[in-house]
Amino acid sequence: MPSSSTEIVFDSSDKGIANTFEKMNRNQDRLYQKLDRLEKKSDRGAKASASNWMKVGETFKNVGLALVGGGGILSGLDLIKSANREIIEQAAEIAERYEDAAKRFRVQSGLRGIEAGDAQRRIEKIAVENAVSLDTGFAAATQLVSSGFTAREASGGSLDAFLDVLAATNQTGEGVDSEGLAKAMAGFLTANQLELTGENIRTYGGGLQSLFKSTNLQLDALPSLGKEAGALQSALSPQEQLAAAAVLQTQGSQDASSSATNLRNVVGRLQTAAASDTAGPALERLGLTAADVDFVGERIDDVLGRIGAGLQSVPEEERAGIAKSLVSEAGIASLNTLIANRSALRKNVADQANLGQFDADVAEAQQGAGAARIRLETASEVRRTQQYQADDIIKASLREELESRGYAQARTELFLGAYSTARAFGAGPDTAADLGMGDYGEFAEVQDAALKRATQAAGLESNPQSFEEFAEALRENTRSNRDVAAEMKKRPPAPPRSAGLGAGG
Numbered sequence: 001m002p003s004s005s006t007e008i009v010f011d012s013s014d015k016g017i018a019n020t021f022e023k024m025n026r027n028q029d030r031l032y033q034k035l036d037r038l039e040k041k042s043d044r045g046a047k048a049s050a051s052n053w054m055k056v057g058e059t060f061k062n063v064g065l066a067l068v069g070g071g072g073i074l075s076g077l078d079l080i081k082s083a084n085r086e087i088i089e090q091a092a093e094i095a096e097r098y099e100d101a102a103k104r105f106r107v108q109s110g111l112r113g114i115e116a117g118d119a120q121r122r123i124e125k126i127a128v129e130n131a132v133s134l135d136t137g138f139a140a141a142t143q144l145v146s147s148g149f150t151a152r153e154a155s156g157g158s159l160d161a162f163l164d165v166l167a168a169t170n171q172t173g174e175g176v177d178s179e180g181l182a183k184a185m186a187g188f189l190t191a192n193q194l195e196l197t198g199e200n201i202r203t204y205g206g207g208l209q210s211l212f213k214s215t216n217l218q219l220d221a222l223p224s225l226g227k228e229a230g231a232l233q234s235a236l237s238p239q240e241q242l243a244a245a246a247v248l249q250t251q252g253s254q255d256a257s258s259s260a261t262n263l264r265n266v267v268g269r270l271q272t273a274a275a276s277d278t279a280g281p282a283l284e285r286l287g288l289t290a291a292d293v294d295f296v297g298e299r300i301d302d303v304l305g306r307i308g309a310g311l312q313s314v315p316e317e318e319r320a321g322i323a324k325s326l327v328s329e330a331g332i333a334s335l336n337t338l339i340a341n342r343s344a345l346r347k348n349v350a351d352q353a354n355l356g357q358f359d360a361d362v363a364e365a366q367q368g369a370g371a372a373r374i375r376l377e378t379a380s381e382v383r384r385t386q387q388y389q390a391d392d393i394i395k396a397s398l399r400e401e402l403e404s405r406g407y408a409q410a411r412t413e414l415f416l417g418a419y420s421t422a423r424a425f426g427a428g429p430d431t432a433a434d435l436g437m438g439d440y441g442e443f444a445e446v447q448d449a450a451l452k453r454a455t456q457a458a459g460l461e462s463n464p465q466s467f468e469e470f471a472e473a474l475r476e477n478t479r480s481n482r483d484v485a486a487e488m489k490k491r492p493p494a495p496p497r498s499a500g501l502g503a504g505g
Helices: 012-041 046-062 076-082 085-109 113-129 134-146 157-168 178-191 198-214 219-232 238-250 256-271 279-285 300-312 316-327 329-340 342-351 355-365 368-404 409-425 429-436 441-457 464-489
Strands: 006-008 501-503
Touching: 085 113, 085 134, 113 134, 113 157, 113 368, 134 157, 134 178, 134 368, 157 178, 157 198, 157 355, 178 198, 178 219, 198 219, 198 238, 198 342, 198 355, 219 238, 219 256, 238 256, 238 329, 238 342, 256 316, 256 329, 279 316, 300 316, 300 329, 300 342, 316 329, 329 342, 368 409
Parallel strands: none
Antiparallel strands: 006 501
């Protein structure tokens, strides 16, 4: 039965290259042995020193230097194939997830080519600026397009304004349904016959945020209110809808769904009072007509004031019956709550006009260590994705060049692995490509700089003696690596032959 494993076969030239890399590893091993001795000599004390070297190790790992394993420095081909495996796999995973999210946006928006690329870059930029993940940014943008926003708005001003609203209402982090909230925001604007623009998201989303701060109204109330907004928009302005819902939820202790339904029922029955057999006599008892409460030419505060004054003019024992005739028994509590809290209703309407405070709250929400960390993570995801995609193209070109020179597959894979390792150290594509073609020289400086950054991050410069000894060890390592580079350049390419792969049996 054939084996599923593949054995890499080296010829004499390939073995020479592998031996050269092993010599590099021995140089690295001697460096780390020296570091161990320095660590023990540190006059900062064993615990402090151990802590510093742990930080150095973490920094090495973070920049992709997975060089030290349980058994010491990894050797030979394993170094090249394994040193950068984790960072490459992470970049591949991020790139795949990013491409899926970007594809959904492209499909939904219908954008292709240059327009699609421009839109994706706008979404990336807005996600970084608003301190959200790429997943959140693309999910929101895709839903905005799906809900009727233009592709330009969904990847520009509207997305920016929507993410501002999320930040200012504490809708951040894992578990936030950015798609659902984007859909609800679009539904609320559409039901109120408002244009789907970033300015309107800012106006009404910012207004809702002001109520979020002072009442029980939350951003997640929008789905329920959006369902009823179509029935309410002919009677109440969007600000009045939000203000009244906030009163019912705060002073009336109703949940989001109940407050939206009850507001629709109260307003709807008063609008149609002229067609009701019971409402006419009840209004007459209050000294009113249907035209006084049908919201044609009246604001909600006017209507509630008239009904409230009328109820005060009749004996208390009649009030419940009259209210029932106007809005049904189910609507009595909501009507009474709105009448009793007209001052809160007026304040809720006025507060929504203070968009300057909204802008200040957005700025505050998007500051601090947490937001900075998310920005760095998102920007890093963008860079790593772009690097991964670009590196794929460069490595394909390198592979073609190496194979055209007659290099065996083992040797080709060795140099392609070296390219990825160089990129992980922070080398640019040109320097990494040189290493991928067997030129180690310039990479020595890149590695030296990367290791120095690691020591700086660990705070070792505050111990001059240890740092200077460490710096000298780095210089010695660089000299050794240059010797290896010179030896590597002497290795002639193998003559053309078939790929050296054999199936294990």
